[in-house]
Amino acid sequence: MKVCFFDIDGTLIVSGGAGQKAFARVFREQFGVDEISQAVSFAGRSDRAITLDLLAAHDVEPSDENWRRFHDAYIAVLPESLAANEGTVLPGVEALIATFAAADGVEVGLLTGNVIRGAEAKLTHYNLWHHFAFGGFGDTHTSRDEIARAAVVAAGEHLGISPNGDSRLAVIGDTVHDITCARAIGAYAVAVPTGLTSIDELRAAEPDLAVETLEDAKTLIDWITA
Numbered sequence: 001m002k003v004c005f006f007d008i009d010g011t012l013i014v015s016g017g018a019g020q021k022a023f024a025r026v027f028r029e030q031f032g033v034d035e036i037s038q039a040v041s042f043a044g045r046s047d048r049a050i051t052l053d054l055l056a057a058h059d060v061e062p063s064d065e066n067w068r069r070f071h072d073a074y075i076a077v078l079p080e081s082l083a084a085n086e087g088t089v090l091p092g093v094e095a096l097i098a099t100f101a102a103a104d105g106v107e108v109g110l111l112t113g114n115v116i117r118g119a120e121a122k123l124t125h126y127n128l129w130h131h132f133a134f135g136g137f138g139d140t141h142t143s144r145d146e147i148a149r150a151a152v153v154a155a156g157e158h159l160g161i162s163p164n165g166d167s168r169l170a171v172i173g174d175t176v177h178d179i180t181c182a183r184a185i186g187a188y189a190v191a192v193p194t195g196l197t198s199i200d201e202l203r204a205a206e207p208d209l210a211v212e213t214l215e216d217a218k219t220l221i222d223w224i225t226a
């Protein structure tokens with residue numbers, strides 16, 4: 001069994017800023033923050049970590065209650081933000097997923113900082129959600145390594161296997177965080193510079209494979225179908 005975990009933003013899709021704009025709207029409407037701090041990084045981080053950092057940056061208590069308040073408002077406004085901002089499914093994604101679906105013993109999952117209902121909204125908007133039956137999400141964890149470990153547990157539960165035993169894992173993502181979290185679970189790390197990180201920056205983090213787009217993923221397909 002091989003399990004291939006996909007990141008979402010910058011890897012499967014770009015949302016035209018829909019996610020960040022939904023964050024900004026919720027902070028404005030729920031917490032009275034006119035403009036969210038540019039000092040808080042979004043790329044490759046969990047929604048929970050981003051939210052707690054933004055709350056603290058704007059002197060709002062980073063409590064569970066405020067996290068829940070953010071989450072529910074964000075989920076409510078995200079579909080509208082996705083519809084209002086033009087994004088796209090990234091090149092090669094649909095063909096790669098179809099290749100994996102047709103291969104014996106290959107399963108695909110998600111490994112993302114998005115909260116699960118945010119992942120569902122984004123991938124439903126781009127007609128990809130139905131491909132993914134399990135994953136690790138950014139609801140409870142702030143560290144991507146912890147999300148990766150949760151993704152492995154979810155894969156094991158869904159597939160009835162022990163993925164850390166005789167299974168091979170791969171993580172495909174667009175940031176250095178995706179590469180480092182692949183290391184945390186002993187997975188093959190595939191980097192693709194279709195987000196905000198350049199291929200040189202990604203290569204410096206020593207992924208097993210770096211490709212310009214997922215259209216160039218022949219090496220990945222060879223590895224996963226070997």
Ligand SMILES: [Mg+2]
Pocket residue numbers: 007008009010011043044173174175195
């Ligand atoms: Mg990403």
